[in-house]
Amino acid sequence: MSESLTASSGHRVLRATTAPTVPFSIARRRCSCCVLSRHCLPAGLSAEQTLRFEEAVMRSRNLESGQHLFRVGDPFTNMFAVHSGCLKTYTVDAEGREHVVNFHFSGEVIGADAIYPERHLTNGLALEDSSVCYLPFRAISELAHEMPQLQTQVFRMLSRDVLGMTSIAGDFTAEERLAAFLVMVSARLRIHGQAPTAIQLAMSRQDIANYLRLATETVSRILARFQRNGLVKADRKQIVLLRPEGLLEIAECMNPWANWPDDQNGRSI
Numbered sequence: 001m002s003e004s005l006t007a008s009s010g011h012r013v014l015r016a017t018t019a020p021t022v023p024f025s026i027a028r029r030r031c032s033c034c035v036l037s038r039h040c041l042p043a044g045l046s047a048e049q050t051l052r053f054e055e056a057v058m059r060s061r062n063l064e065s066g067q068h069l070f071r072v073g074d075p076f077t078n079m080f081a082v083h084s085g086c087l088k089t090y091t092v093d094a095e096g097r098e099h100v101v102n103f104h105f106s107g108e109v110i111g112a113d114a115i116y117p118e119r120h121l122t123n124g125l126a127l128e129d130s131s132v133c134y135l136p137f138r139a140i141s142e143l144a145h146e147m148p149q150l151q152t153q154v155f156r157m158l159s160r161d162v163l164g165m166t167s168i169a170g171d172f173t174a175e176e177r178l179a180a181f182l183v184m185v186s187a188r189l190r191i192h193g194q195a196p197t198a199i200q201l202a203m204s205r206q207d208i209a210n211y212l213r214l215a216t217e218t219v220s221r222i223l224a225r226f227q228r229n230g231l232v233k234a235d236r237k238q239i240v241l242l243r244p245e246g247l248l249e250i251a252e253c254m255n256p257w258a259n260w261p262d263d264q265n266g267r268s269i
Contacts, residue, residue: 040081040107044149053150056139062131063087069110069124069132076114078134082106085130086202089113089122090210100211102165103127103203105188109135109157127202167254168212177212178222180251182232186241198240 089101104110114120144151209216226232233240
């Protein structure tokens with residue numbers, strides 16, 4: 001679920017909301033009634049196929065901010081679809097330094113990187129009150145063999161994750177990285193059917209800097225520069241995109257779709 005709030009600046013802010021906390025072992029959602037179904041794994045399934053998929057998705061879970069969904073070393077049995085909120089995956093090296101691997105928003109799948117090692121190699125942490133649906137890997141795999149549409153959607157979601165992570169792997173400037181990040185977050189929140197002129201970030205600037213492989217001070221300095229140039233208006237974790245087209249121009253070199261200007265699907269970073 002999501003709600004649209006009006007900030008004091010008059011801009012709409014999209015914020016995820018969660019259902020009342022219930023024990024995850026008995027909580028259950030119906031994919032056929034979920035507003036995110038067309039962006040999640042059931043996308044493209046018939047009504048009958050969706051019912052079969054619902055039987056496999058046996059439970060859901062609410063997470064409080066700061067609560068782990070899984071930790072390094074946990075056995076892999078499930079992937080998870082983020083229903084609301086935002087999570088991050090991260091690792092901690094031998095020196096005790098944290099490394100943010102990715103952020104995961106509503107409608108996205110988390111935990112797929114554990115398929116090959118059959119064990120989680122990252123930690124999954126809720127950055128705000130969030131909820132997830134359990135996707136038992138064995139059951140989803142069996143259904144995917146029977147439902148080509150489901151198999152295609154699984155591949156598409158895995159491919160999207162790979163594309164998103166590799167898009168920041170090049171030798172880009174700090175400005176390009178931060179502009180691309182703001183464009184990316186706005187685009188990923190747009191699955192709610194709204195195009196907010198302001199976004200409420202769930203992650204800290206330290207997490208953003210870590211993810212972009214920048215210093216926290218660098219992120220703050222560039223954000224201030226963007227604000228002076230009239231590109232954004234920043235108020236703590238609330239970022240108003242005043243000129244999204246200006247950010248897109250800065251981040252164009254990081255946009256994997258930039259070489260296909262005739263793409264009709266409106267895809268971006």
